[in-house]
Amino acid sequence: MRITNRTPADEIYQKASRLYRLRILTILMLIPLYMLTSRWAGFDIENLWPLYLVILIELFVNRPYKAFFSHSKTGFEALVASVIIDFLAETTALHLLGNVDLFIYTSCLFISIVYCALNLPTILTFQMATLASALYAGLIVLGHFGIIPQTVSFGPGLSMVQEAAIVARHIAFFYLIAIFTRSLASALVKKDERLEEALWELRETSNQIKYSYHMQTDYFARMSHEIRAPLNSILGFSQLLLENTFEPLTKKQNDFLSRIEKSGKHLRDLINDVLDLSKIEAKKMKLAPREVDMVKVLDTVLDVFYEEAIQKRLLLEFTEKPESLKIMADELKIRQILYNLLSNAMKFTQQGFIHIELVKQPAGGAKVIVEDSGPGIPLENQSVIFRPYEQTGRATAKESKGTGLGLAISRQFVEMHGGRIWVESEPDKGSKFIFTLPPVPVPPPLKLEKSPLTPGGNSTA
Numbered sequence: 425m426r427i428t429n430r431t432p433a434d435e436i437y438q439k440a441s442r443l444y445r446l447r448i449l450t451i452l453m454l455i456p457l458y459m460l461t462s463r464w465a466g467f468d469i470e471n472l473w474p475l476y477l478v479i480l481i482e483l484f485v486n487r488p489y490k491a492f493f494s495h496s497k498t499g500f501e502a503l504v505a506s507v508i509i510d511f512l513a514e515t516t517a518l519h520l521l522g523n524v525d526l527f528i529y530t531s532c533l534f535i536s537i538v539y540c541a542l543n544l545p546t547i548l549t550f551q552m553a554t555l556a557s558a559l560y561a562g563l564i565v566l567g568h569f570g571i572i573p574q575t576v577s578f579g580p581g582l583s584m585v586q587e588a589a590i591v592a593r594h595i596a597f598f599y600l601i602a603i604f605t606r607s608l609a610s611a612l613v614k615k616d617e618r619l620e621e622a623l624w625e626l627r628e629t630s631n632q633i634k635y636s637y638h639m640q641t642d643y644f645a646r647m648s649h650e651i652r653a654p655l656n657s658i659l660g661f662s663q664l665l666l667e668n669t670f671e672p673l674t675k676k677q678n679d680f681l682s683r684i685e686k687s688g689k690h691l692r693d694l695i696n697d698v699l700d701l702s703k704i705e706a707k708k709m710k711l712a713p714r715e716v717d718m719v720k721v722l723d724t725v726l727d728v729f730y731e732e733a734i735q736k737r738l739l740l741e742f743t744e745k746p747e748s749l750k751i752m753a754d755e756l757k758i759r760q761i762l763y764n765l766l767s768n769a770m771k772f773t774q775q776g777f778i779h780i781e782l783v784k785q786p787a788g789g790a791k792v793i794v795e796d797s798g799p800g801i802p803l804e805n806q807s808v809i810f811r812p813y814e815q816t817g818r819a820t821a822k823e824s825k826g827t828g829l830g831l832a833i834s835r836q837f838v839e840m841h842g843g844r845i846w847v848e849s850e851p852d853k854g855s856k857f858i859f860t861l862p863p864v865p866v867p868p869p870l871k872l873e874k875s876p877l878t879p880g881g882n883s884t885a
């Protein structure tokens with residue numbers, strides 16, 4: 425972006441500081457090079473003070489003093505002045521050193537013009553070419569009349585008209601450089617501006633997406649809350665009716681009521697998941713750690729699934745567990761993680777086994793492995809399934825039950841404890857869901873920009 429007198433003062437200051445550093449670096453490189461090559465070629469360096477003068481000007485006069493950059497206008501003027509002072513200082517030093525050839529002079533001009541063309545308004549490029557031409561012609565005229573030492577020579581025996589023609593040619597050359605660099609810089613700046621516009625749009629869109637996502641989860645949370653109350657009474661009354669021994673129901677009524685109850689429970693689970701997710705999203709979910717015996721927790725969660733495993737003829741068993749493994753954790757959340765992993769294993773495995781392993785970590789934490797002989801998960805889906813609402817590779821209607829929230833919530837709960845969760849799987853070779861928990865919860869570092877729950881966030885796997 426080009427700097428104008430309306431650009432924020434801070435931005436101008438940064439540009440000026442960058443230019444200052446660049447100038448100092450150039451001096452540090454060029455002056456030793458000049459002295460070395462002069463000595464090497466056997467040139468007499470009569471006086472070095474013009475070089476020292478340039479160094480002093482650049483170091484102290486042309487420094488971006490913060491006081492000049494408190495307002496856009498003064499900052500802009502200070503930046504333009506520094507470019508002009510730089511050019512004047514270089515030109516003066518060259519003439520004081522003597523033996524100026526057009527190539528060196530033009531190089532100084534070229535550097536200043538490129539900087540103007542890229543960073544400053546259009547007119548300054550041509551003003552710079554005019555300044556360079558005036559300075560060049562002025563020094564030649566003054567030298568010609570003996571007012572200052574003649575530092576530029578065009579060769580012996582040239583008439584005044586011929587010298588004037590050469591000067592005119594050189595001046596035309598300065599303007600040509602200005603036009604050429606200007607059009608090149610314009611193309612570059614335009615590209616830069618287009619890129620910046622695209623970036624701005626991208627940022628806007630991303631903010632809008634974040635806002636809509638937030639609105640959506642917020643809306644879900646409120647709606648879920650509203651739905652829960654009537655749902656609880658549906659569930660409560662259907663249970664009452666089912667358990668009513670005084671007025672027994674017919675077989676058909678019993679069947680219908682069982683279905684109402686089952687669907688109601690499914691809906692309640694779904695709503696609880698959405699509520700959990702929006703609480704995590706709003707950072708309202710807190711841990712309530714206390715001492716938990718992982719062996720006992722696993723035993724009780726496994727009890728819930730034994731009957732279903734028998735019905736499906738699946739072998740559900742512990743393959744390894746210590747006597748007891750106590751850690752500090754939020755028991756309800758650990759139960760929910762285990763429940764999610766086991767119900768997935770149960771849902772997706774049609775034959776074979778579900779093995780559970782509980783291992784004590786060297787530092788005292790716990791590692792839980794839930795392995796099944798189900799369909800497995802292809803590598804490309806393994807990172808996706810930990811994101812909310814992601815359900816990959818569904819083949820049958822039976823499998824399509826679920827919200828796609830279980831793993832996302834489990835991942836959040838594990839990470840809230842400072843642990844890690846991941847999957848190891850291959851298609852047709854079953855899946856292994858593994859998570860670790862430290863002995864005491866370690867809050868994860870704050871993620872500033874990206875919410876882990878926004879679709880597209882990183883996965884743990």
Ligand code: ADP
Nearest residue numbers: 768769772809815816826827828829830831855
């Ligand atoms: P869902 O409610 O769909 O089960 P989850 O977040 O629990 O949501 O799981 C996300 C997806 O991960 C599932 O839809 C499924 O594609 C895959 N998945 C999870 N667990 C297993 C498993 N044990 N075997 C095969 N695929 C699984």
